[in-house]
Amino acid sequence: MRDAAMRALVEAYPEAIERVQDDIVHFRDGRRLAFGVGGDKSAEARLAAPEIADMFAIPYPLETGAIPGADRDPGRARNALFFEHLYGDCRKADFAKSLVDVVWLPKKSGVRIKVSRRNGVADRLAAVSRELDDLPDAMTQFLAPPAGGFHCRAIAGTDRMSGHGYGIAVDIATRHAHYWRWPMPKAGAALTYRNAIPKEIVTIFEKHGFIWGGKWYHYDTMHFEFRPELLIAARLLQP
Numbered sequence: 001m002r003d004a005a006m007r008a009l010v011e012a013y014p015e016a017i018e019r020v021q022d023d024i025v026h027f028r029d030g031r032r033l034a035f036g037v038g039g040d041k042s043a044e045a046r047l048a049a050p051e052i053a054d055m056f057a058i059p060y061p062l063e064t065g066a067i068p069g070a071d072r073d074p075g076r077a078r079n080a081l082f083f084e085h086l087y088g089d090c091r092k093a094d095f096a097k098s099l100v101d102v103v104w105l106p107k108k109s110g111v112r113i114k115v116s117r118r119n120g121v122a123d124r125l126a127a128v129s130r131e132l133d134d135l136p137d138a139m140t141q142f143l144a145p146p147a148g149g150f151h152c153r154a155i156a157g158t159d160r161m162s163g164h165g166y167g168i169a170v171d172i173a174t175r176h177a178h179y180w181r182w183p184m185p186k187a188g189a190a191l192t193y194r195n196a197i198p199k200e201i202v203t204i205f206e207k208h209g210f211i212w213g214g215k216w217y218h219y220d221t222m223h224f225e226f227r228p229e230l231l232i233a234a235r236l237l238q239p
């Protein structure tokens with residue numbers, strides 16, 4: 001698992017990461033971060049202050065359609081320093097330079113979505129957008145109008161930066177979306193999974209390095225996020 005995760009980091013972010021050696025992630029600009037110890041932790045601890053190793057603790061499922069088990073949220077833990085090294089800090093003035101517009105479904109929508117141009121995010125999202133645009137018209141209701149890309153904000157109910165704050169996430173249309181907080185679950189109560197987003201859409205995003213929030217126990221079915229390291233690690237670990 002550790003070896004696959006380290007290999008996946010180097011494969012996923014060649015622009016930013018030079019190598020992982022002796023449990024240290026070496027960035028091309030000379031910065032370094034500890035990969036971390038990982039191991040058994042509560043879901044809360046993993047989300048609150050994840051080491052890089054913790055981000056791989058729950059493998060991302062490559063198959064689509066299973067209902068996520070309790071607290072299975074692959075990709076929801078983000079090491080803030082790691083993502084700041086990759087994309088910058090949106091609370092700083094020069095962050096805007098890293099953003100670029102991607103035209104969402106050029107034929108069927110044409111709305112512009114702001115995302116990072118670093119680590120190939122914008123190019124990959126443009127490729128996703130073109131492929132989604134070629135899906136049958138019945139799919140457009142799930143995709144447009146999109147609910148947005150870059151947004152410098154913490155995740156609702158937390159002080160942790162959202163994937164949107166790094167410019168790596170996009171929300172498709174809200175019309176058929178489900179989000180675990182919307183039914184206002186009582187603290188500690190089991191969540192009832194809901195999803196209406198067709199598999200074809202998920203497959204196209206995943207092909208280009210985006211994971212889907214519909215594979216989280218804390219589901220967010222309109223949310224897609226550029227996390228190629230999780231998809232690569234999952235493929236490396238396939239039997």
Ligand SMILES: [Zn+2]
Pocket residue numbers: 164169170171220222223224
């Ligand atoms: Zn989102």
